Structure formats: structure tokens, C-alpha cells
Amino acid sequence: MLEIKLILCPIDLSEFSVMAYRHALSLAEHYRARLVAQHIVELRRYPSLGFAASAGLYEQFCQAVHQSGREQLQEFVKHHAHDGIQPELVTQLGTAPDSILSFAQGQETDLIVMGTHGRRGYDRMVLGSVTDRVMRKAPCPVLAVCKPQRESLASSSERDHVHRLSRILFCADLSGNSERALDYAISATTEYDAELTLLHVLEEAPHLAKTKEAIAEAAKQLDKLIPPERRKELRVKTAVRMGKPYQQIIQLALEEQIDMVAMGARGRGALDLAVFGSTTYRVIQLGSCPVLVHA
Secondary structure, eight states: OOOOEEEEEEOOOSSSHHHHHHHHHHHHHTTTOOEEEEEEEOGGGGGGHHTTSSSHHHHHHHHHHHHHHHHHHHHHHHHHHTTOOOOEEEEESSOHHHHHHHHHHHTTTTTEEEEOOOOOTTTHHHIIIHHHHHHHHHHSSSEEOOSSSSSOOOEOOTTOOOOEEOOEEEOOOOOTTHHHHHHHHHHHHHHHHOOOEEEEEEOOOOOOOGGGHHHHHHHHHHHHTTTTTHTTTTTEEEEEESSOHHHHHHHHHHHTTTTTTEEEEEOOSSSTTTTTHHHHHHHHHSSSSSSEEEE
8 A cells, every 4th residue: 555654735825725735634634644835935926026126135025025925824724723733834935836846856745735726717827837747747646626516525524624535536548657546546445445436438439330349348458457356455346438538537526426536647648738638637627526646
């Protein structure tokens, strides 16, 4: 079983950070892991001061915004406190993706939990610049959390913290590029005694006469993903659907009340950025539960 000893939760102080932080708190509690709350102050947000100030004034300015960012992070964590977890606070000056990746690589982070800005048009730019780079370059899985349409995970009555995963969905492209995401899906299934659904979506409908054959072959490939000896320990079922991958993933997640979707960040090859990446982002943006992505 994979261990989670260090969880990194980047916080931009938005409402989406709140949802991500709740997930991070719950996971840290469950795995007895260290939790680091990271806030990045991006100086590009203050362009008029960067070039006009003298070196001395600029240094004072950097210290001031750094201190302000740390105070805001402290207030955020205090407001969303959890009795069982005392997170470590890290405030940095820099760019968000570079700071997140640098910390994750330098500290041997096991999981990054970050909020995304959901269904708004601005989110495409956010995903492209921050989440995209983190998901594709992080040395560990990234759990992307949008504000869900429903409470996708059971929560406590007092502090609304997530406590368990009951149903996990793994999206398999059968290319071998999502094996690490599968490892984490299996580990979480074991850890939470959850039910695991393996899904493959046939993007192009075969000729009617070959439809059953194609579905049967895909189901056979799904069955091979988990060794027989592991199947005895897990509750596993398979599903093969036809259509646009992101639509079928989202639909099944809603039908089965899935608590977490796991998928790879890379797809089948050269068209990955346009095809599978697009699928991943749409599932994150439009889906009803958190999405765990491993490059």
C-alpha cells in the first residue's frame, strides 16, 4: 500500500481553497500525515511598484507583502481550524506553479491538494497556467478540487471535514500511461475499504456488427489491470461506455455517486494536449467530485 506522509495544499485564499483545504485536512487526519499550507504572493500583481522603486524600497515592499501574505494565511488556517491537525505554514514570493513544484520536489511531497476555479471562463487560464503545469510536472499525484454540486464525501456534522471515500472511479485509456494513477486508486480503495470502478470509454463507435466485440475486448483489458490475487482483496467492477470520454466519465460519476475520480494526465501520444488533456480538464471543471491526476 502506498504511504502518504506529506500533503501540500496551495492556498490562494479563495472559496475554492476552502474546499481543497477541507479535503487536505481530512486526508492528513486519515493518513496521519504532515500537512503544509502554502500561500504564494505573486509580485506580478503589483507591476507599478516593481520597476519604479529603488532597491531599498523594493526590498521593504517585498518584506511587507510577504508578511501580509503570511498573516492572511494564518487567518485562513485559524478560520478553518481542525482540532486534530496543526498544519505547517509556508509563505513564499514567486510564481504559483514554480513555487508549488519546487516545494513538492524539494520536500518529497506525497500528494498535492489544490482548488480550481470551477466552471468560470477565467478557469481555462488558471488551469492553463497553474494547475496544468503542476499536474503535468509534479513528482506526485495532484488532487484537484472544485466546489462540488453535492457533498461528494461524507462529512462531519461539526466542521464539515471529509472523512471517507466510499466509491472511487478509475478512468483507463488502456495505453499504459495511467498506471501510476491506478496504483493510487487501488491504494485508496484498500485504505478506505471502498468500491473501485474501472471505466474505459470507446471514443469512436465501431461498426454495429463489431460493437459487442469491441466492448467485450475493452472489458477484457480492464479485467487485466488488477491481478487476480488483488481482486480477492478488493471490491471491483468494470464499465465500458461509448461516446465523448469526459461526458461519459462525468455521467457515470453522477450515476454511481462517485467520491473521487482517478486518471492519468497523459493520454495516447502526440495528440495528448488536445485530446486527453482536454478530457482531464473538462472532468475537473464540470464533474461533481475531486479528481486525482498523476502524470
